[in-house]
Amino acid sequence: MSSHLITTTWKGNMQFESTNPGGSLLIDTAEEGGGSNNGLRPKALMLSALAGCSGLDVASLIKKMRLDVDDFKIETEGFLTDTEPQVYDKILVTYHFYGTNLNNDKLSRAVDLSVEKYCGVMHMFRSFADVQIKVVFHNKE
Numbered sequence: 001m002s003s004h005l006i007t008t009t010w011k012g013n014m015q016f017e018s019t020n021p022g023g024s025l026l027i028d029t030a031e032e033g034g035g036s037n038n039g040l041r042p043k044a045l046m047l048s049a050l051a052g053c054s055g056l057d058v059a060s061l062i063k064k065m066r067l068d069v070d071d072f073k074i075e076t077e078g079f080l081t082d083t084e085p086q087v088y089d090k091i092l093v094t095y096h097f098y099g100t101n102l103n104n105d106k107l108s109r110a111v112d113l114s115v116e117k118y119c120g121v122m123h124m125f126r127s128f129a130d131v132q133i134k135v136v137f138h139n140k141e
Contacts, residue, residue, distance in 0.1 A: 047076040053121035057114035065106050070099040094134040104137050111135050
């Protein structure tokens with residue numbers, strides 16, 4: 001069984017530094033929450049992890065399928081419950097593909113493979129939230 005060890009160290013006030021095998025980042029909260037607004041938010045980091053996991057899958061599939069894509073981005077919006085503790089109960093993940101010769105069918109297939117088969121973070125999110133997927137093609141002339 002493999003594992004990941006993440007070390008998160010208090011840096012004072014409401015700030016932490018979290019180190020994982022690929023680097024480190026600062027975590028903090030807004031001034032109204034007692035922080036100094038100098039770091040990433042924990043819940044928002046979950047959305048970044050979701051987009052990053054799926055993005056890596058899609059990038060790999062674009063390469064394997066030899067697709068012509070100039071650029072792509074993923075917008076991930078999480079909707080929080082009104083009750084405490086606030087948790088994500090709905091997520092909207094929108095994939096945007098840009099290019100002059102986009103193969104919409106194969107790109108949609110790449111997204112589907114990530115969402116349905118490869119992305120472990122997506123599977124984790126689906127255990128506690130309604131995850132909606134949207135794919136948008138921006139074909140340049």
